[in-house]
Amino acid sequence: MPLDGITTHFLSRELHSALQGARIDKIYQPDSYELLIHVRQDSKNLRLLLSANPAAPRLHFTEISRENPALPSAFCMLLRKHLVGGRVLSVSSPGYERIIEITVGTVDELNDINEKRLIIEMMGRYSNVILLNAQNRILDSLLHVDARMSRVREIQPARPYSYPPVQSKFPPLAALDYIHRGELPILPEAMGRPLEKALQESLLGFSPVLAREICYLSGVDPRTGVRQLKPDESAAVERSAEQIIQRILREEPCPTAYSEEPGGVATDYHAFLLHEAGCPIPYTSISSAMDAVYRERDKSFDFEQKRRDLLLRLRSSLDHATRRKTVHQGDIDACADRETLKEWGRLILAESYRIPDAASSFVATNYEEEPPSEWQIPLDPTLTPAENAQVLFKRYAKMKGKYGAAVGFLEEDERAIEYLSSLCLAVENATEPLDLQAIREEMESSFTLSSTSGQKGAARDKDVGKYFPGKAKSGNQGSRALRAAGKASQRKNSVGNQKAKKAADSLKQTFRNYMSSDGYEILCGRNNVQNDQLTLKTAAQTDLWFHVQKMPGTHVILRTQGKDASENAILEAAQTAAFFSRTVTRSAQGKPGTSSDYSGLKIAVDYCPVKNVKKPSGAKPGMVVYDHYKTVWVSPSEPSKEA
Numbered sequence: 001m002p003l004d005g006i007t008t009h010f011l012s013r014e015l016h017s018a019l020q021g022a023r024i025d026k027i028y029q030p031d032s033y034e035l036l037i038h039v040r041q042d043s044k045n046l047r048l049l050l051s052a053n054p055a056a057p058r059l060h061f062t063e064i065s066r067e068n069p070a071l072p073s074a075f076c077m078l079l080r081k082h083l084v085g086g087r088v089l090s091v092s093s094p095g096y097e098r099i100i101e102i103t104v105g106t107v108d109e110l111n112d113i114n115e116k117r118l119i120i121e122m123m124g125r126y127s128n129v130i131l132l133n134a135q136n137r138i139l140d141s142l143l144h145v146d147a148r149m150s151r152v153r154e155i156q157p158a159r160p161y162s163y164p165p166v167q168s169k170f171p172p173l174a175a176l177d178y179i180h181r182g183e184l185p186i187l188p189e190a191m192g193r194p195l196e197k198a199l200q201e202s203l204l205g206f207s208p209v210l211a212r213e214i215c216y217l218s219g220v221d222p223r224t225g226v227r228q229l230k231p232d233e234s235a236a237v238e239r240s241a242e243q244i245i246q247r248i249l250r251e252e253p254c255p256t257a258y259s260e261e262p263g264g265v266a267t268d269y270h271a272f273l274l275h276e277a278g279c280p281i282p283y284t285s286i287s288s289a290m291d292a293v294y295r296e297r298d299k300s301f302d303f304e305q306k307r308r309d310l311l312l313r314l315r316s317s318l319d320h321a322t323r324r325k326t327v328h329q330g331d332i333d334a335c336a337d338r339e340t341l342k343e344w345g346r347l348i349l350a351e352s353y354r355i356p357d358a359a360s361s362f363v364a365t366n367y368e369e370e371p372p373s374e375w376q377i378p379l380d381p382t383l384t385p386a387e388n389a390q391v392l393f394k395r396y397a398k399m400k401g402k403y404g405a406a407v408g409f410l411e412e413d414e415r416a417i418e419y420l421s422s423l424c425l426a427v428e429n430a431t432e433p434l435d436l437q438a439i440r441e442e443m444e445s446s447f448t449l450s451s452t453s454g455q456k457g458a459a460r461d462k463d464v465g466k467y468f469p470g471k472a473k474s475g476n477q478g479s480r481a482l483r484a485a486g487k488a489s490q491r492k493n494s495v496g497n498q499k500a501k502k503a504a505d506s507l508k509q510t511f512r513n514y515m516s517s518d519g520y521e522i523l524c525g526r527n528n529v530q531n532d533q534l535t536l537k538t539a540a541q542t543d544l545w546f547h548v549q550k551m552p553g554t555h556v557i558l559r560t561q562g563k564d565a566s567e568n569a570i571l572e573a574a575q576t577a578a579f580f581s582r583t584v585t586r587s588a589q590g591k592p593g594t595s596s597d598y599s600g601l602k603i604a605v606d607y608c609p610v611k612n613v614k615k616p617s618g619a620k621p622g623m624v625v626y627d628h629y630k631t632v633w634v635s636p637s638e639p640s641k642e643a
Contacts, residue, residue: 003058003122005096005205007271010253011059011286012093012100015048018061018287019088022046024104027084029076030066035129035142039088049291050120052129052142056294057122059100060287064295078140079131082106082116089115094163096171096205098122123164132161169204172245179242184234186226195229195237196222203241213274214240247272257281257289266292299433306436310427310443318420325413331406338399344377345392352385419528419620422552426527429554429580434510438526442621445529511538512554514576514639520569521559522576522639528622531555532615535624541611544570546577549604549631553581555622557610574605575637602633 022041029035033053039046049062072080086106093100102118116139119130129142138159145155153162168187170178175185190198199211215222217240220233229237257266258278266281269289273280283289347364348355355362358381366373379388423439430436511534512524523538525531531554535545539557544565546556556577558565565573581603608629615624 003098004207004210004270005093005098006207006210006248007269007286008098008100008122009093009096009205009248010251010271011290012091013251014253014285014287015059015100015102016091018046019048019091019102022088024083024086024088027076027079028066028068029073030068032073033142034066035076035079036062036066036068037083050118050129052121052127054125054127056297057098057124057127058290058294059120059122060290060294062291062295064291064298075140075142079118082131082139083118086116095166097164099163119161121164126164128155130155130161136161167204170202171204172248175203176242176245176249179238179245182238184226184229184238185241191226193226194223195220195226198226199241209270209274209277210244210272212276213272214244216275217243244272253286255283255286255289257283257292265296267296269293303433303436306433306440307427307430310436310439311424313443314420314424314427318417318424321413321416321420325410325417328406328410328413331402332410335399335403335406338396338403341392341396341399344375345389345396347375348377348379348385348389348392352389355379355385358382415620415623418552419623422528422622425552425581426554430526435526438510438530442527442529512639516558516569516572517640518566518568520565520573522569522573523557523559524576524580524639525555525622528620531622532624535610535613536615539610541609543610544573544607545610545613545626546573546605546607547626548577548581549606551581553577555624556580558607570607571632571634572637572639574607574632574634576639577605578603578634578636579638581636601635603636604631604633606631 019039019041022039024037025040025045026038027035028038033051035050037048037050039048047062047065049058049060051058083104083106086104089103089105091100091102098121100120100122102120104116104118105113106116108114115134117132117136119128119132121128121130127143128145131139131141133139138155138157138161140157141155143155145153147154152165170185170187178185185202186198187202190201193201196208196211196215199214200206200208203211212222214237218233218236220229220237224233253271254273256270256273256277258268258270258274258280259266260278262279264279266289268277269283269286269292270277271286273282281289281292283292343366344364347366348362351362351364359379360381362377362379362385364375364377366375379385380391383391423443426439427436430439510526511530512526514522514524516522523534525534534557535555539545540559540562542562543560544558546558547553554577556573558569558573606626606629608626612628613624613626
């Protein structure tokens, strides 16, 4: 639910009690919309988060530390200049608006107290953070608003600050007067609206959920038009509205977060306990409720952002590999007639005595075919027959070399595409941050291993020439340069191998771990490095290995402890392997890790003892071959919670 004026009012009172007299120590700007202020109060360090993000404008204490950029923004530097070292004098909210003002007092060189005001406007896409001086002029703001963006209100340095246009709504006291006179606190222009909308548009600081609470307490359908209300319904609405307004005026908040299901994650919050907002989770303060809600949202947002970043990098590499494959396939197709060129050259030499001078073509009979065929061979009239034959032989040799190289490159491209596709699948199937971390470490490890491989002598000498240009004056000096470059290369290789080993070690004990319904342990790799580690190093030779047939997927191990696995355990392990396959990712509407219905989807899963699984020499991580296997067709099934 959006932050409303009533919650903002109580939040300002709460922050005033917590911050009055606090000293501002540090100010950071983690991103373009957020500011983080560290304050010291009663021997405690507090973090105050200010956000003008249009999707979630807010102000609250937080326990989460955010990563700060190396170079602070100009606005952050200005805040540090004017506010660091100052003390918070007051925190207030004007007139139940979604605005909070923090007044800070600083001492100048003459020991005079200078007051600055930090205004946090939390109004959706109009949110902003503004710093004012004692004369109510804008020193600067997080977001600038000029006349082209708003004809009503400019937010620019040196301009006088004015509040947003006042809403013509009833404040709580005025609404209470209407109720005491026996009238509904609804504006005349809202009389034609449904009750919920009319209350929201008439009461200052009320959000839709708070207006809906009045309808709930009164037992009136919120969709009922105001003019259609019966006298008893109108009286019930007046009593419910009075009850909530009295709680506002008596300063009786009840900070509460709300989840969609009992024991679930907090998704919303409010200053009051509401009956139709979800399952309530009580908190001691509005700030802590807000922090709990946005902490979960930030986790989800960060997870999806990291997933998108990894997929973007992988898909870019995959597109590049696919384009390379197309080019190399084109080279192979272009060299399809290379043997014909060789045959033409041989026929020209064999029948050169029959070729007249300056001939542009020659008809030769190929007796190696049955029946013999005649070939029309084009010639260069400026060359002799022997020279024409040599030209054809050179073209043949060039095309033969090109064909051989293209075939090798094509095989590399196909392996790269298969490997990158498996990484994309792992990212798409990721359900928690640990999955993405494992994939990222695999990518970094693969890059480190490939980039720190030993260089050949010629390449190393070339690098030496780059860093030590010119001819050495003496043999010793040149030798010293070569030795220095060699040692640097060894150090680089050593550091790279250490990083790769550290990354691999960190992945060993983080397999997905499930338990079948009849007590068999099921292990799944999170990425290709883990797949290798699980299958080739962790699993016993008698354990069963599962993998979807002829498509990318995770390696699944069913721990048998040397016994014959039950049919039920085999079925559940196969369903788990099918769940983490590309077919599920592409065919099902939901994402892996969600409660999608896969009942109509059947996938072939191969399984065999681990001893029948081998890794070819030089194969990329996760690539194996297997034999003496069985195949089972199953519907993907989301495994139970990890053991």
